[in-house]
Amino acid sequence: MSSNAQKSLFxxxxxxxxxxxxxxxxxxxxxxxxxxxxxxxxxYVSLFTYGILILLQKKIxxxxxxxxxxxxxxxxxxxxxxxxxxxFIFKSYSLLPAQIAQPLNFTxxxxxxxxxxxxxxxxxRWQIFIALFISFVxxxxxxxxxxxxxxxxxEPLGITLALSSSIIWAGYWLxxxxxxxxxxxxxxxxxxxxxxxxxFVFVLTHELYLPTVKGILASAYIGLFExxxxxxxxxxxxxxxxxxxxxxxLIYLTPFLSLLLIHFVLKExxxxxxxxxxxxxxxxxxIQGEIRKSHD
Numbered sequence: 001m002s003s004n005a006q007k008s009l010f011x012x013x014x015x016x017x018x019x020x021x022x023x024x025x026x027x028x029x030x031x032x033x034x035x036x037x038x039x040x041x042x043x044y045v046s047l048f049t050y051g052i053l054i055l056l057q058k059k060i061x062x063x064x065x066x067x068x069x070x071x072x073x074x075x076x077x078x079x080x081x082x083x084x085x086x087x088f089i090f091k092s093y094s095l096l097p098a099q100i101a102q103p104l105n106f107t108x109x110x111x112x113x114x115x116x117x118x119x120x121x122x123x124x125r126w127q128i129f130i131a132l133f134i135s136f137v138x139x140x141x142x143x144x145x146x147x148x149x150x151x152x153x154x155e156p157l158g159i160t161l162a163l164s165s166s167i168i169w170a171g172y173w174l175x176x177x178x179x180x181x182x183x184x185x186x187x188x189x190x191x192x193x194x195x196x197x198x199x200f201v202f203v204l205t206h207e208l209y210l211p212t213v214k215g216i217l218a219s220a221y222i223g224l225f226e227x228x229x230x231x232x233x234x235x236x237x238x239x240x241x242x243x244x245x246x247x248x249x250l251i252y253l254t255p256f257l258s259l260l261l262i263h264f265v266l267k268e269x270x271x272x273x274x275x276x277x278x279x280x281x282x283x284x285x286x287i288q289g290e291i292r293k294s295h296d
Contacts, residue, residue: 045223
């Protein structure tokens with residue numbers, strides 16, 4: 001194995017490992033702080049992290065060269081992600097078991113396919129709809145919370161928020177792909193505006209208080225490893241990778257590793273319906289990806 005391949009696997013493994021911990025971290029943090037406070041603390045930690053990375057990478061000039069249109073983009077993109085995206089995710093985790101919220105949030109690639117068909121006039125193929133149906137059955141299984149083939153969901157709001165976060169992320173991804181700015185610079189400004197938005201919401205909804213040490217530490221962990229440096233690790237993995245498709249497939253390990261941690265760390269009893277549903281969602285994503293690739 002070449003040196004670059006080893007570096008790629010090292011960085012990818014680190015990113016996947018950290019991402020697999022965040023579902024458990026969400027639930028731990030939410031035991032000590034509410035979802036708005038969680039987003040407030042984690043957003044500022046991420047903003048500080050990206051600021052440090054900009055200094056270390058000597059990108060201050062890029063920071064200063066932002067034009068009004070760039071700042072306007074960041075005002076919009078930051079409103080989608082991290083502001084609305086994580087508000088929806090954190091609220092859904094406050095309502096649902098982690099094993100339910102986590103895979104439902106993983107459905108964003110399916111939404112991306114639908115958006116591509118609707119807004120970019122991508123050719124519709126009947127095989128794609130079969131793949132989407134397979135994933136949809138998986139969503140039903142997961143949402144049943146262990147009660148197979150039932151539509152009597154315990155927490156419809158939590159399920160709606162978890163699925164809606166996928167819509168927000170897919171929309172953010174499509175808008176953001178046309179923004180050619182440096183990735184770290186974009187994220188810094190996105191988090192800058194999002195931190196202002198969540199600060200405003202916090203002031204409107206909370207009296208000033210100091211969260212517990214456990215709440216602050218758990219929120220800081222999320223800001224650092226879910227929103228912050230893990231993204232940089234993944235970018236480094238892609239930089240050294242010879243085969244990015246292989247890395248793309250590795251990412252499917254994340255939700256399964258996450259389920260293991262949810263079981264052993266949070267002590268949740270994992271439903272067979274959760275594992276089956278997650279498998280069906282990923283199977284649908286892989287099938288539609290292969291179909292699209294074969295017709296490119």
